[in-house]
Amino acid sequence: MSNVFPRNCKAKLPMAVQGDGVYIIDSKGKHYLDASGGAAVSCLGHGDVRIVEAIKTQLDRLEFAHTGFFTSIPAELLAELLIEQAPGRLDRVYLVSGGSEAVEAAIKLARQYFIEIGEPKRHRVIARLQSYHGNTLGALAAGGNLWRREPFAPLMIDTTHISPCYAYRGIEKGESEFEYGLRVADELDTEIQRLGAENVMAFIAEPVVGATMGAVPAVEGYFKRIREICDEHGVLLILDEVMCGMGRTGSLYACDQEGIAPDIMTIAKGLGAGYQPIGATLCTDTIYQAIEQGSGFFQHGHTYIGHPVACAAAHAVIKEMLDRRLLDRVLTQGVRLHKALIDKFGEHPNVGDIRGRGLFWGMEFVRERKSKAPFPPKLGFNKLFKQNAMNAGLICYPMGGTIDGKQGDHVLLAPPFTIDVGHVDEIVAKLDKALKATLRSL
Numbered sequence: 001m002s003n004v005f006p007r008n009c010k011a012k013l014p015m016a017v018q019g020d021g022v023y024i025i026d027s028k029g030k031h032y033l034d035a036s037g038g039a040a041v042s043c044l045g046h047g048d049v050r051i052v053e054a055i056k057t058q059l060d061r062l063e064f065a066h067t068g069f070f071t072s073i074p075a076e077l078l079a080e081l082l083i084e085q086a087p088g089r090l091d092r093v094y095l096v097s098g099g100s101e102a103v104e105a106a107i108k109l110a111r112q113y114f115i116e117i118g119e120p121k122r123h124r125v126i127a128r129l130q131s132y133h134g135n136t137l138g139a140l141a142a143g144g145n146l147w148r149r150e151p152f153a154p155l156m157i158d159t160t161h162i163s164p165c166y167a168y169r170g171i172e173k174g175e176s177e178f179e180y181g182l183r184v185a186d187e188l189d190t191e192i193q194r195l196g197a198e199n200v201m202a203f204i205a206e207p208v209v210g211a212t213m214g215a216v217p218a219v220e221g222y223f224k225r226i227r228e229i230c231d232e233h234g235v236l237l238i239l240d241e242v243m244c245g246m247g248r249t250g251s252l253y254a255c256d257q258e259g260i261a262p263d264i265m266t267i268a269k270g271l272g273a274g275y276q277p278i279g280a281t282l283c284t285d286t287i288y289q290a291i292e293q294g295s296g297f298f299q300h301g302h303t304y305i306g307h308p309v310a311c312a313a314a315h316a317v318i319k320e321m322l323d324r325r326l327l328d329r330v331l332t333q334g335v336r337l338h339k340a341l342i343d344k345f346g347e348h349p350n351v352g353d354i355r356g357r358g359l360f361w362g363m364e365f366v367r368e369r370k371s372k373a374p375f376p377p378k379l380g381f382n383k384l385f386k387q388n389a390m391n392a393g394l395i396c397y398p399m400g401g402t403i404d405g406k407q408g409d410h411v412l413l414a415p416p417f418t419i420d421v422g423h424v425d426e427i428v429a430k431l432d433k434a435l436k437a438t439l440r441s442l
Contacts, residue, residue, distance in 0.1 A: 014390075019046020022416050022423055024395065032390065033415075035427045036397040040210060040243045040360070040414035043270040044317060044326075051275045054316035058309050067306040074311035081318055082282065085252050088261020091285035094298070095278065095306040099242035099268035100134030102279040103204070106264045107138045108300045110202040110236050113287050116294035122201040125157070126191050126235075130164045130405070132212040133204060133240050142204050145212045146405025160195065162187040164209060165218040168353040168364065169372065169403060181222035189229045197233040202264075207254040210243035213402055214362025214410030216355055217249075223258040236263040236287075242279065246270030247321050248414060250331040250358035257357070263287060273317045276310035326417045333419055334358040340428045350439060359417060363431075364402060365409045374408045377401075379442055381409040388437040394430035 006013065014026035022045050023031045034042055044051065058074060065072055079093035094109070096102050107125060114122040127133065129144040140149055141156035144164070149156070163170065163184045171180040192200050207223065209216040230237040239262035244254045248270055251257055255265070264287065268279030291298055304310075321327060338354070338361060345351040345363060352366035365385075367375045375381040382398035389396050389411075402408030415427065 021045045021047065022419055030393060032393050032395050033423065033426055033430065034395045035413050035415045035430075036395055037270075037414045037416060038274065038395070039269065039397060040248060040412070041269045041272075042274040043247060043414075043417050044273045044320060045416035045418050046274075048273075048275070048320070050320055051273065051313055051316045054312050055275060055309055058312035062308050065308060066303070067301070072306065072308040072311065074308045074315060075306045078311045078315040078318075081315060082267075082280065085318075085322075086261075086265075086282060087253050087256050089284040089286070090261065090265060090282045092283050092288040094281040094283070095311065096268075096280060097277050097302065097304050097307070097310070098279045099240075099266065100136045100139045101302060101305075102242060102266035102268050102281045103134045103139035103142065103238075103240060104136045105281040105300055106204070106238050106240075106266050107142060107202070109264060109281060109283060109287065109298065110238065112295075112299060113236070113290050114201050116290040119198070121198050124195050124200045125159045126188060126195075126200060126203045127159055127161050128164045128205055128209075129161045130166065130212050130402075131161075131204075131206055131209060131240075133206075134242070143212075144405075145401070147401050160191055162191055164213065164216070165222045166209075166213065166216055167219050168216075168355065177219040178221050181219040182225055185222050185225035185229065188226060189232075192229070192233045192235060197235070200233065200235050202236040202238050203230055204238040204240055206240045206242075206244055207258055208244040208249055208357055208360060210360075211397065211399055211412065214355075214364060214399065214412045215357070215360045215414075216362065217357050218258065223255070223260050227260045230263075238262060238264045238266070240266050242266050242268045243414075244360060246318075247327050247330055247417065248358055248360045250327060250334060252318075252321070252327065254357075271317065272310060272314050275317065276307070276313035278307070278310040278314050321417070330358045330417050333417070333424065334361075336421065337361060337413070337415070337419075337424050337427070340424050341431075344428050344432055345435075348435075350435070356413075359413075359415055359419075361413045362410050363413075365411070365435075374403060375442075377406055381438065381442070382411070384441055385409070385411060385434055385438045388441075389430065389434040391437070392430040392433045394427065394434065396431070396434075 131144040133143040272278040353364040382400040397412035
């Protein structure tokens with residue numbers, strides 16, 4: 001008997017007892033290659049001695065100091081390092097304990113900013129369908145994951161959603177990718193005008209969509225147009241890099257590859273690499289100064305924000321990424337993984353699309369390749385695939401509802417930055433084994 005309340009009350013999960021590099025080992029000694037880093041978290045793998053030592057050192061000095069009374073050296077060092085590398089005019093770091101908290105803080109920060117500058121009518125948030133921004137009520141309301149939203153819809157703030165930038169299914173005949181990107185980006189302009197720009201405070205988007213669609217990057221020009229629209233209407237741009245940031249796509253901040261910078265950014269997951277729970281909300285000096293010179297107090301907070309041990313771990317994680325030039329490795333190993341996926345599944349009749357960036361890749365499964373028809377949701381393809389992958393000793397991140405919240409299946413891959421050629425081959429071989437077993441069971 002277990003007293004743990006699990007995510008899935010009907011699932012029988014193995015007991016994880018040890019981590020070793022890119023593997024997690026269960027109580028029976030079985031090794032699982034962690035090809036998704038859990039949920040794109042374990043970017044440095046498991047058992048990294050440098051990170052563990054940084055945590056131990058901080059525990060010997062100070063385990064906790066409430067941010068209502070103190071700042072701390074690890075918090076100051078981490079914020080300084082993040083801003084040294086940050087794009088655009090991002091200048092301040094609000095430290096939290098995870099991705100949902102970071103998004104919740106971002107939404108409340110945007111609202112308070114407009115109150116501070118005398119525009120209190122601005123309160124509406126616009127986001128995209130098939131996005132995911134977290135599970136707290138504010139973050140869930142911003143997200144466009146219909147399955148996650150539905151049970152809690154009566155409790156959530158009113159947000160509106162435009163189309164995702166999803167070229168595989170959204171591009172029209174005769175339309176170039178660039179033209180498609182501008183068309184769907186211009187939906188934001190239309191929605192702002194419909195709501196009234198004086199009522200809109202922020203647009204939030206993932207630079208590369210993670211869990212809900214499976215590593216879908218925007219087409220060229222899309223985010224530059226989004227940035228222009230936000231500037232035209234005085235709307236804040238919030239970029240959610242909780243899953244795709246912190247080196248996952250090959251640059252520390254994913255938006256660097258889009259040639260833009262946000263007003264507010266959220267990060268987490270790879271920030272702590274799983275060694276400690278931590279996230280952050282970054283903002284420009286303009287936003288910070290509005291509050292500092294106004295009320296002087298951000299009306300938000302949690303007990304464990306800026307936790308010294310978590311900050312020490314995150315600082316060690318980022319330093320290791322930079323000092324070991326692991327972002328270069330993300331790009332080279334990402335090319336290798338992409339090629340291996342294309343070679344094995346590029347012409348597979350049940351793989352419709354392979355997309356991604358860096359070490360962040362997704363494969364979308366289809367019943368029929370030419371028509372792009374998905375498997376019927378009642379088959380539970382993604383659930384079968386996950387179990388078959390686990391049976392094969394592979395941790396990956398399958399999801400359903402890829403297309404519209406109900407239809408479509410994909411698998412997300414986000415392996416540690418430390419994978420080598422042998423690991424790439426093992427990932428692809430075990431994906432193939434899982435796919436064959438899943439198709440046989442249908």
